[in-house]
Amino acid sequence: MNKASLVVFGSLMMMVAFMAFSLDTSKKVTPAVAAKKDSVASVEAFKKVYAVLMSPRCMNCHPSGDVPLQGDDSHLHTMLPKRGIDGKGVFAMKCSNCHQETNTPGLHTPPGSPNWHLPPADMKMVFQGRTPHELAKQLVNPDSNGHKNMKDLIKHADDELVKVGWEMGEGRTPPPISHAAFKKAWITWLKNGAYAPSPKTI
Amino acid sequence: MIKLNINKKTYSLDASPDTPLLWVLRDHVGLVGTKYGCGVAQCGACVVHLNGEAVRSCVTKISRAIGKEVVTIEGLSETNNHPLQKAWLELDVSQCGYCQAGQIMSAAVLLTVKKKPTDQDIDDALAGNICRCGTYLRIREAIHLAADMQGRRSQANE
Numbered sequence: 369m370n371k372a373s374l375v376v377f378g379s380l381m382m383m384v385a386f387m388a389f390s391l392d393t394s395k396k397v398t399p400a401v402a403a404k405k406d407s408v409a410s411v412e413a414f415k416k417v418y419a420v421l422m423s424p425r426c427m428n429c430h431p432s433g434d435v436p437l438q439g440d441d442s443h444l445h446t447m448l449p450k451r452g453i454d455g456k457g458v459f460a461m462k463c464s465n466c467h468q469e470t471n472t473p474g475l476h477t478p479p480g481s482p483n484w485h486l487p488p489a490d491m492k493m494v495f496q497g498r499t500p501h502e503l504a505k506q507l508v509n510p511d512s513n514g515h516k517n518m519k520d521l522i523k524h525a526d527d528e529l530v531k532v533g534w535e536m537g538e539g540r541t542p543p544p545i546s547h548a549a550f551k552k553a554w555i556t557w558l559k560n561g562a563y564a565p566s567p568k569t570i
Numbered sequence: 571m572i573k574l575n576i577n578k579k580t581y582s583l584d585a586s587p588d589t590p591l592l593w594v595l596r597d598h599v600g601l602v603g604t605k606y607g608c609g610v611a612q613c614g615a616c617v618v619h620l621n622g623e624a625v626r627s628c629v630t631k632i633s634r635a636i637g638k639e640v641v642t643i644e645g646l647s648e649t650n651n652h653p654l655q656k657a658w659l660e661l662d663v664s665q666c667g668y669c670q671a672g673q674i675m676s677a678a679v680l681l682t683v684k685k686k687p688t689d690q691d692i693d694d695a696l697a698g699n700i701c702r703c704g705t706y707l708r709i710r711e712a713i714h715l716a717a718d719m720q721g722r723r724s725q726a727n728e
Contacts, residue, residue, distance in 0.1 A: 446612070447612075447697050447698040449697065450694055458694050458695065459676075459683055459684070459694060459695035460617070460676035460677070460679040460695045460698070460699075461694060461695060461697060462623060464623070464625075465617075465623060465625045465626055465698075466611040466625075466626050466629060466698075468629060468630065469634070472610070472611070472629045476610055476612070477611065477629065478611050478629060
């Protein structure tokens with residue numbers, strides 16, 4: 369390499385380094401998510417996503433401990449059933465021993481879905497207590513989101529157990545927006561770069 | 571007609587698919603060892619085994635049991651000699667007795683998974699079986715005794 373080439377190469381390297389350091393990577397969770405990225409639209413959409421995920425219908429099965437939560441006040445599930453290794457309970461206390469494929473009619477009866485469970489013990493996917501920043505980062509990281517890539521995440525909005533959050537039977541307040549509005553916000557957040565709100569956002 | 575396998579016998583039942591299994595067991599088949607407690611899966615008095623799992627029959631529709639094996643307290647053993655039944659008698663566990671069939675059926679599932687359960691395992695497995703007489707300590711003791719009996723029985727069979 370001659371002297372002129374070295375100067376050009378050196379200049380290019382400096383530019384690359386400068387560009388890398390000038391990017392604010394602390395808020396960006398997933399690079400190369402989509403061609404068009406709008407961090408403002410992404411963060412704005414995540415506000416709606418966060419309000420849904422932190423509602424009792426979603427958060428109650430994403431507890432910080434190993435006992436699910438229950439009710440609009442998110443108290444510990446009566447009978448204290450435990451997560452178990454696969455998230456489906458332990459011994460004679462499996463989720464599906466009470467939770468049927470469909471809702472059991474009446475107040476204070478178990479809501480139902482064919483695959484009722486908590487996240488498994490090796491990846492608890494906790495929502496309870498997470499800030500918007502923490503939850504956004506957790507949701508797009510395959511090491512903390514159930515090994516989901518972007519395509520899986522988008523598809524997850526239509527997961528049967530996710531959708532049942534809007535149809536949990538009598539006496540349970542649904543999430544703050546409709547499932548359609550949630551799905552729209554979820555996809556908007558993801559497709560605009562899946563930006564996490566500032567760590568200062570509460 | 572709906573066919574159900576209950577305690578290794580086949581029953582043809584004239585019942586709607588959404589009838590709770592408990593109703594069919596007690597009112598159609600006449601197996602009244604399984605009790606109605608709360609009717610909303612809160613107390614555990616109605617626990618039976620469905621393919622080995624301790625389901626609450628008051629909220630389990632019979633449509634879920636089609637093609638599966640249902641076992642009630644009457645079918646737990648052929649001559650009432652299941653280690654749990656023997657331990658229950660030996661320690662005189664029951665007081666009023668209403669919840670005990672459910673307690674035993676839940677304990678039986680525990681013992682199939684854990685041959686030597688700890689106190690914590692027992693608490694975890696039977697947390698959903700309520701006893702208003704408060705026989706919990708005798709239940710726990712009886713499960714330990716049954717585990718010992720089961721261990722001795724399997725050693726003798728080896």
